[in-house]
Each structure stands twice: as C-alpha cells, then as structure tokens.
Amino acid sequence: MKHPELLAPAGSLRAMDSNYYSILGGGARLRLLEVFFELQIPELLGHHGPMPAQQICVLLGLNLHRGWKFLHLLALSGLLEESNGVYSGDETLFGLSADAKYFFGPTGTEGFFYRDLVGFWKKVANLSLIDVLRGAPLPEGINWPYATRESVEHFEYYWMRLTAAGSIDTLLMSQAVAKADKLLDIGGGDGTVGCALCSAYPHMQVTVFNLPVSAELAHTHIAERQMTDRVHVHEGDFFKDEFPTGFDHVLFNRTLADWQPTVCKMLFDKVKRSMAPGGKLVINEAMLEGNTDFTLAWEFRYIFYDSYGRALFKPLSVYKQLLEDAGFRITKVTPMRDEAFYSVIEAEVAI
Ligand SMILES: C[S@@+](CC[C@H](N)C(=O)[O-])C[C@H]1O[C@@H](n2cnc3c(N)ncnc32)[C@H](O)[C@@H]1O
Structure with a gap:
C-alpha cells in the first residue's frame, strides 16, 4: 500500500x-x-x-x-x-x-475451477431470491450429495481432485497425521488425499470411506496411481453405517464443512465408537474465521439447495463445542496458512 x-x-x-x-x-x-x-x-x-x-x-x-x-x-x-x-x-x-x-x-x-464457480453461481443467481425464500420450487438437480453418476464424477474429479493440493499441503505442514499407521479418511473423495498421504509417509495405510459411486471412482483412481496395496476403499454411508474399526487416526478432510453441526456431532460420536484406543481425530477444514467472503459465496448458493444444512462453515468455537460434547479434547490447532483456506484441528478422546 x-x-x-x-x-x-x-x-x-x-x-x-x-x-x-x-x-x-x-x-x-x-x-x-x-x-x-x-x-x-x-x-x-x-x-x-x-x-x-x-x-x-x-x-x-x-x-x-x-x-x-x-x-x-x-x-x-x-x-x-x-x-x-x-x-x-x-x-x-x-x-x-x-x-x-x-x-x-x-x-x-485455463482456470476451469474458477470458471465453473461462476457457472454454478449463474444457475441460481437469476432465480428470484424472494420467491425462493418464500418456498418456490427449486430447479431440478439442485441437491447434495449429488444424485447422478455424472454429477458425482464431475464433483470428485473436477472439483475435489483438482482443488485438493492446498488441503494436502496444509495437512502435511501441520504434521497432524505424520505418525499414523492406519488412517481412515472419511468422505475421502476418489482417494487423491489418501494417495498423497501414502506417498509422503511410507509407513502409512489409508482406507477411504465413501458412498458407492465415489468409492468406485476411488478404486479406479488408486489403481491408476498403483497404490492398491496402501490405499484401500470401504464403501459406506455415514448416515447409515458405523465406521470400520481399528484405525489409529481418523481424518475428515474438507468433509465437515458440507454438514451442519448436528451431523458433525453424530459423526464425532461414530468416530469415538470406532477409533482405536489412544487414537487421534484430525479435522482439516475451511473455518469461518478469515473466510467470510468464501463462506458468503458458497452459503448464498446453498440457500437454493434444500439438502444443504445451515451454517456449514463453522467457527473454531463450534468445532470445539461439538468435540467436547462428543467426548473429545482438542490437543492442537494449526491455523490456515497463506496458501490455502484450511485449518487443522487435532483431538483425542477426553479421559
Ligand atoms: C467435499 S468432498 C471432500 C473429498 C476429499 N475428502 C477431499 O478433501 O478432496 C466430501 C466427500 O464426502 C463424501 N460423502 C458425502 N456424503 C457422504 C456419506 N453420507 N457417507 C460417506 N461419504 C460421504 C462425498 O462423496 C465426498 O467424497
């Protein structure tokens, strides 16, 4: 200046x-x-x-x-x-x-993702907000998680995989999972993050937990990366299924910001039931602090998606409360860096 x-x-x-x-x-x-x-x-x-x-x-x-x-x-x-x-x-x-x-x-x-953001914006921007707020029906295909195979592919490949680097760097810099032997990556996309972690940490085994179509994409992607001996896939729906057991680290990477606090609390309860004794819960998410414009842009769009919940980009204080309520204690917070939106919370079961 x-x-x-x-x-x-x-x-x-x-x-x-x-x-x-x-x-x-x-x-x-x-x-x-x-x-x-x-x-x-x-x-x-x-x-x-x-x-x-x-x-x-x-x-x-x-x-x-x-x-x-x-x-x-x-x-x-x-x-x-x-x-x-x-x-x-x-x-x-x-x-x-x-x-x-x-x-x-x-x-x-170039800049497919930056262009696509505006494309998605325009899908809802021309609808009358006041009519929508008063309950007008919403256009077809505006729901979450994505319903068609094509939309899941678009989401996992063009959005999640192409934008994963910043979150992976943040996670690696935080050292939060450096000591993991068996890590469960809940909502682990197509395995991009799991493969990156296994490349960085030669001792690590990762299991990606995801819905059927994403799990199938993960199988293909992990095979392409020749990492099937290190990165595994567990098909499941975290609303219906319990998490597989025996993991010393459980990771939510850019997954909790899709869900409102009640859902996050339910997921933390499930992690507590499944995680190995002495295990660590790791959350790598965009939080509200420092991300107000980011939150405004995304959550404006979410008004038009009834299947999205409320206040998805949560402040650290909300995560802290939810974790406490689920019986966890925060051991470390790594604030977001200049390169990406994400902060890392590490938590363990409170004694
Ligand atoms: C925003 S993406 C994050 C993907 C990945 N963790 C990353 O950072 O690139 C959210 C992920 O959660 C998964 N997901 C959504 N609902 C789910 C459910 N009910 N059970 C399991 N996974 C779910 C989606 O399929 C998607 O892979």
Whole structure:
C-alpha cells in the first residue's frame, strides 16, 4: 500500500461506511466478472497481451465510452492491469493482471475451477431470491450429495481432485497425521488425499470411506496411481453405517464443512465408537474465521439447495463445542496458512 495514511482507521465512521460499500462493491464485482467471461476477455488479452481500450472495444463491439468504464472497473476489481491511463484516454492500455494470469493462465484459457464457480453461481443467481425464500420450487438437480453418476464424477474429479493440493499441503505442514499407521479418511473423495498421504509417509495405510459411486471412482483412481496395496476403499454411508474399526487416526478432510453441526456431532460420536484406543481425530477444514467472503459465496448458493444444512462453515468455537460434547479434547490447532483456506484441528478422546 503506497499511502497507508489514506486508509480509514478501524472502527471509524468512514470504516463503517466502507464496509457498507464493500457489500455494494461485491455486487458490482460479480456482474463485471460474469461479463468478463461472457466477452472472453481472458482469452483475448491472454492471446494479444495488453491492448488500447479503443482496440479492445472495437474487437468486442463495445461502445467506446461505456466499454472504457467497464475495462477500468475490471482493473479496479483486480482482474485487469491498467496503464497509460492518467487522462483516461482511448489509448489507455488494459492487460491481464497478475491475479488473472494466476486464475486463468498466461494465455487466459485455463482456470476451469474458477470458471465453473461462476457457472454454478449463474444457475441460481437469476432465480428470484424472494420467491425462493418464500418456498418456490427449486430447479431440478439442485441437491447434495449429488444424485447422478455424472454429477458425482464431475464433483470428485473436477472439483475435489483438482482443488485438493492446498488441503494436502496444509495437512502435511501441520504434521497432524505424520505418525499414523492406519488412517481412515472419511468422505475421502476418489482417494487423491489418501494417495498423497501414502506417498509422503511410507509407513502409512489409508482406507477411504465413501458412498458407492465415489468409492468406485476411488478404486479406479488408486489403481491408476498403483497404490492398491496402501490405499484401500470401504464403501459406506455415514448416515447409515458405523465406521470400520481399528484405525489409529481418523481424518475428515474438507468433509465437515458440507454438514451442519448436528451431523458433525453424530459423526464425532461414530468416530469415538470406532477409533482405536489412544487414537487421534484430525479435522482439516475451511473455518469461518478469515473466510467470510468464501463462506458468503458458497452459503448464498446453498440457500437454493434444500439438502444443504445451515451454517456449514463453522467457527473454531463450534468445532470445539461439538468435540467436547462428543467426548473429545482438542490437543492442537494449526491455523490456515497463506496458501490455502484450511485449518487443522487435532483431538483425542477426553479421559
Ligand atoms: C467435499 S468432498 C471432500 C473429498 C476429499 N475428502 C477431499 O478433501 O478432496 C466430501 C466427500 O464426502 C463424501 N460423502 C458425502 N456424503 C457422504 C456419506 N453420507 N457417507 C460417506 N461419504 C460421504 C462425498 O462423496 C465426498 O467424497
């Protein structure tokens, strides 16, 4: 920040007004982002590099005056980099920002997950929120866990596997499972996390507990990684089935943030019944603290999914209470790092 003296002091009236404008600014940012994709601006500027506003507007068929303002706001949102713009002239250059290159690659053609997030957003964004809040029927296919094989595949592969790296790094850095011999990974996706843990820790055996279609995907993925001797699959539904026994570590990796507190408590009770004496429960989740925008974005969408529960991204205090109620004691918390959203809780059965 070049001029920190221009920032509003925390708690001042100006800071409160700024908070209000950050809500309005969020609406503007999202509209801009949608059109940024619709006009294929990442691809255009990724291909050509920075271009004068006039040229961009001609190529995209935009009115120059309005288009200039639009490009300038994309720059303010952090998606474009603006230069030569002191006089806001037609020759002002706009190119992809460093953030945009991170999201969509240097050529502007990548970033499937970031694009898909907006695609999912748009599925619900045009419905009338007030009608939905008053009980209007929801469109087909909006439910969780996903019902069709195709949607499970899309979810486990494109969402979970492609976004697993940050959570795996967090878990490894925390050392929370470093001493595990037999680890049960509940809701363990297609085995991506289990395979990564076994690669990092040569002594470890992992069992992935998952629903039938995901379990089948896990079998295939683990075989492809040639890890069937180390990573096993146990098909089950944690609403109906007890967990298999004999594990010294039980892991929830990005699984509890899908469920409201009552469900998490039920799962902790099951872990307590199944875990080997002296075992450790490890939770690697996005928590509410530090993730307010992340939570707002996801849980807004969840309003439109009746099968999602309430307040899914929980603060640490809620996890603490649920664990206590289930007879666990927290032994360590590793806060999230700069690279990812996740924090790690380690707990053991309270004596
Ligand atoms: C958000 S994903 C996390 C996947 C993986 N742990 C990871 O971090 O990549 C949640 C996982 O929980 C599984 N799951 C959802 N409901 C389940 C249930 N009732 N029983 C067992 N697993 C379930 C899903 O199939 C999915 O693999």
